[in-house]
Every structure is written in structure tokens, then in C-alpha cells.
Amino acid sequence: MDAPEIAVLDPGVEVEEVAASATCCKIGPRANLPEPDA
Amino acid sequence: MPLSPYLVAFPHPDGSDRTAVFGTRKGSLCLVPTSAYEALRRGEDPGPLGPALEPLGVLVPDPEAERARVLGYLEELNRLSPLVMLAVILGMDCNFACPYCYEGDRKGPWTLEPDTARALAAFAGARLGPGKTRLRAQFYGGETLLYRVRLRQVAGSLQGVAAERGASWSFGVVTNGSLLTPEVVDELRPLGLTSAQVTLDGPPETHDGSRPYRDGRPSFGRIVENLVAVRGRLKLGLGGNYTRDTWRAFPRLFDHLEAAGLGPADFTQVRFDAAILGVGGEAVAGCAAATEPWVAEAALALRGEILRRGYPTPRPGPSTCMIDRTDAVTVDWDGRLYKCPGLVGRPGFAVGDLWSGLRDHRESHGVEAWRHDPACRACAYLPLCFGGCRFARLEREGTLAGVDCHQPFLDATLVPLLGQDLRYRDASPEDAGVRRPG
Numbered sequence: 001m002d003a004p005e006i007a008v009l010d011p012g013v014e015v016e017e018v019a020a021s022a023t024c025c026k027i028g029p030r031a032n033l034p035e036p037d038a
Numbered sequence: 039m040p041l042s043p044y045l046v047a048f049p050h051p052d053g054s055d056r057t058a059v060f061g062t063r064k065g066s067l068c069l070v071p072t073s074a075y076e077a078l079r080r081g082e083d084p085g086p087l088g089p090a091l092e093p094l095g096v097l098v099p100d101p102e103a104e105r106a107r108v109l110g111y112l113e114e115l116n117r118l119s120p121l122v123m124l125a126v127i128l129g130m131d132c133n134f135a136c137p138y139c140y141e142g143d144r145k146g147p148w149t150l151e152p153d154t155a156r157a158l159a160a161f162a163g164a165r166l167g168p169g170k171t172r173l174r175a176q177f178y179g180g181e182t183l184l185y186r187v188r189l190r191q192v193a194g195s196l197q198g199v200a201a202e203r204g205a206s207w208s209f210g211v212v213t214n215g216s217l218l219t220p221e222v223v224d225e226l227r228p229l230g231l232t233s234a235q236v237t238l239d240g241p242p243e244t245h246d247g248s249r250p251y252r253d254g255r256p257s258f259g260r261i262v263e264n265l266v267a268v269r270g271r272l273k274l275g276l277g278g279n280y281t282r283d284t285w286r287a288f289p290r291l292f293d294h295l296e297a298a299g300l301g302p303a304d305f306t307q308v309r310f311d312a313a314i315l316g317v318g319g320e321a322v323a324g325c326a327a328a329t330e331p332w333v334a335e336a337a338l339a340l341r342g343e344i345l346r347r348g349y350p351t352p353r354p355g356p357s358t359c360m361i362d363r364t365d366a367v368t369v370d371w372d373g374r375l376y377k378c379p380g381l382v383g384r385p386g387f388a389v390g391d392l393w394s395g396l397r398d399h400r401e402s403h404g405v406e407a408w409r410h411d412p413a414c415r416a417c418a419y420l421p422l423c424f425g426g427c428r429f430a431r432l433e434r435e436g437t438l439a440g441v442d443c444h445q446p447f448l449d450a451t452l453v454p455l456l457g458q459d460l461r462y463r464d465a466s467p468e469d470a471g472v473r474r475p476g
Contacts, residue, residue: 009463010068011064011093011094019121020119020172022123
């Protein structure tokens with residue numbers, strides 16, 4: 001395959017970064033529970 | 039090199055000959071010429087695309103090894119996490135009377151007592167050590183800032199124990215905002231305060247009905263005054279709880295914020311979530327709202343408006359909940375421990391207390407349920423979900439066992455949501471979003 005041009009809009013996060021974040025809720029609707037660290 | 043089994047791909051909404059590819063394990067997003075993506079789907083050698091797409095988790099050396107990596111993701115995350123996370127209820131009194139409050143009739147004059155605060159510091163200190171080098175707490179209530187004296191004491195003791203153990207320390211407050219003045223912030227910052235999460239349920243005409251003071255007075259004006267006064271002193275997160283009847287009014291909130299002089303730079307995160315009223319006004323978990331058909335429409339429309347106005351909001355990506363994390367726990371005012379704020383005060387769901395420690399909750403809370411569900415194991419959304427919200431499962435099914443499947447909700451919302459990111463990120467080189475984790 002030739003070298004087509006790709007655009008990286010977001011490289012994503014490694015598991016280490018998720019592990020170091022104080023987050024406790026998932027994507028999607030939910031009630032007024034404590035938020036991730038603002 | 040083959041494609042990962044954890045991908046969501048769709049044509050770029052701008053009609054160009056590009057395919058947007060979202061990798062769910064990393065939350066990566068890229069654009070690939072559609073012809074090249076089709077060639078990858080046919081299994082052709084990626085050639086020079088390999089070094090570009092492998093770091094994004096789009097191409098993987100071995101799909102089965104990638105599946106094994108995702109199945110072991112939470113174990114790896116817990117092994118790597120430097121955090122000890124506490125969500126602490128300082129007391130159950132509140133100066134607001136929000137009809138949807140999930141704490142309901144558990145409100146009252148109960149406070150975390152000094153001996154409980156000492157036990158909390160000992161509990162936290164015992165969990166710090168090699169590999170656990172960051173202590174983070176979120177305080178809530180009731181209304182957190184009704185408990186300023188106790189908050190100073192608890193934060194001070196946790197700050198002390200973190201210092202003794204060579205760990206860093208910080209905390210945030212979840213507050214209704216009515217008492218969040220510059221004096222309060224300046225008093226708490228030396229004790230480790232870094233952030234506040236404040237709730238506005240839309241513009242005054244909706245907010246003041248859903249978040250009034252206990253005596254019925256409106257609260258919108260005071261909260262916005264306080265936000266103006268404290269901005270720049272700490273990180274501000276803005277949340278809002280909408281219903282089927284109020285969500286369409288929410289965009290007007292931004293007009294009111296801007297009229298007060300507040301803008302995107304004043305907030306580190308803005309997100310709105312569904313609050314659903316059950317029979318008799320009793321609160322029902324918002325997570326359960328994923329099954330309500332209007333919620334997908336509202337969630338997408340309001341996220342789009344947040345981005346259009348230039349405010350930061352979370353992007354989809356791998357996320358975990360307190361139940362999944364080994365060193366995350368909710369501490370009730372009486373010292374009992376729970377693995378989710380939604381479970382606090384529910385008989386049978388405590389997992390120990392500050393004095394006797396944390397019991398193994400893996401079986402009782404369905405931690406491994408997704409691992410045993412063939413549909414979950416085969417699902418491309420698994421890293422976004424990991425079995426969903428156990429609290430929502432409990433609300434709907436009466437049990438924490440089993441999974442709270444988000445597939446229908448993600449089928450309906452993920453591609454449009456990623457399309458929003460494409461649109462607004464294309465529109466501005468300055469990234470308007472915040473990553474999850476934030």
C-alpha cells in the first residue's frame with residue numbers, strides 16, 4: 001500500500017494516564033453523582 | 039498487520055472520501071482515506087500506514103493479544119494507579135431542596151464526627167505507600183460547604199497523613215455553589231483545594247425550579263455571582279441535570295453566563311446529565327436514563343451546544359468507575375464504606391467501615407460480570423463501558439449482578455458524538471474538548 005495521508009485528531013490515552021486520573025463515572029447519562037476531578 | 043477488534047469507523051460527515059476511525063481502547067481518533075481503510079479491512083498489508091496506525095490502537099500485531107489486553111485492562115490499571123481516591127460525605131444537611139436529589143429522605147442533621155475524621159486519616163494513610171503516592175478526595179454532602187469547619191479539619195488531617203507518607207494531596211468539593219465565595223476558597227486552598235464542581239440546571243427559569251433553597255427562594259443568581267467571584271482561584275467544573283421537560287432550555291444557560299461575564303476559559307469541564315424522577319419524585323439513577331429514548335437526543339444536542347459555544351467537555355474514551363478501582367471508596371459520614379456514591383445508605387451495600395477496613399466486593403458488586411458475558415467479550419465498546427453502571431443495573435433490575443449494557447445507547451450516540459468532535463475540532467485548531475480522563 002502506498003503512503004496515504006492520515007490525520008491524527010486524537011492520539012488517545014495510555015492505560016497509565018487513565019490509571020492516574022481520578023474519574024469515577026462512565027460516559028453516558030447519569031444522576032448528580034460526584035464528578036470526575038474538574 | 040490487522041485491524042483491532044476495538045474500532046468504530048464511519049464516513050466523515052463532511053462527505054469527503056475519508057473514514058473516521060475511533061479506537062475504543064485508547065480513545066484515539068483519526069481520519070484515513072476511505073480506499074486505504076477498505077484495503078485494511080480486506081487484510082492488505084498496511085505498508086507505511088502501520089507505523090502511523092499502530093500507536094493509535096487501530097492496527098494491532100495480533101487481534102487475540104489485543105482482546106487479552108482489553109480483558110486485562112482493569113487489572114493493569116489498578117496495578118499502575120498511583121491514586122488513593124476518597125469520596126467523603128461530610129454531613130447530610132443541605133440548604134437546597136432539589137426534588138430529584140438521589141439522597142432523598144436520607145438528608146438530615148448528621149455530621150462526620152471528629153473520631154471518624156481521625157479514623158479516615160488512618161485509613162487513608164494505611165493505603166499510601168510504595169506505588170500509591172497520590173491522595174485525592176472529593177468532598178460532598180448534603181451541601182459540602184455547610185461543613186466548613188469540619189472540612190478544614192478533615193482536609194488538614196488528610197494533608198498531614200499524606201505528607202507523613204511522602205504522598206501528594208489535593209481535594210475537590212462538590213457543591214451547590216451557594217456558599218462558594220472567594221473567602222471560602224482562599225481559606226481552603228492552603229489545605230489542598232484545587233477544584234469545585236457546581237451545578238446549574240439550565241437558565242433561571244428551569245434551574246430555580248429544580249434547585250431552590252429549602253425555603254423556596256431561587257438560587258441561580260447567587261451561584262452565578264459566586265462563580266464570577268471565584269473564577270481563576272480554582273478549577274471549576276459545571277454540571278447540570280436535565281429532564282425530559284427542561285433540556286431544551288439548557289442552551290440559554292450560556293447566554294446568562296456570558297451576560298455575567300463568564301465564558302469557556304472559566305471552566306475546565308462542562309457536562310449535562312439526565313436526572314429522572316421516579317414515582318412520587320423519588321430520584322432514580324441517571325444511568326438508567328440510557329434506556330429512555332429521549333435521552334440520546336438530549337445528550338447529543340446539549341453536548342453539541344457545549345462544543346459550539348466553545349466550552350470544554352469530555353470526549354469518549356476508556357473509563358472506569360469506583361467499583362472497578364481497587365483504591366477508590368466512598369466514605370459515609372458515619373464511617374461506613376461503599377463502592378459507589380449511589381449505594382450510600384442502602385442496607386446491605388456497605389463494604390466495610392473505616393475501623394474494620396474494606397471487604398472484598400468483587401462478587402457482591404458484579405465486578406467481573408462483563409468478563410463472563412460473551413456479548414461483552416465480543417463488544418467493540420467494551421473499553422468504554424466495562425459492564426456499564428452497576429448502580430443503574432441495581433435501579434432497573436434490583437441487583438448488582440450482571441451488566442448494564444450500554445450498547446444500544448452507544449449505537450445511537452457514539453458516531454454522532456464523534457461527528458461533533460470532528461466538526462468542532464476541524465473548526466478550530468484550539469482543541470475545545472477535554473480528554474477523558476480529565
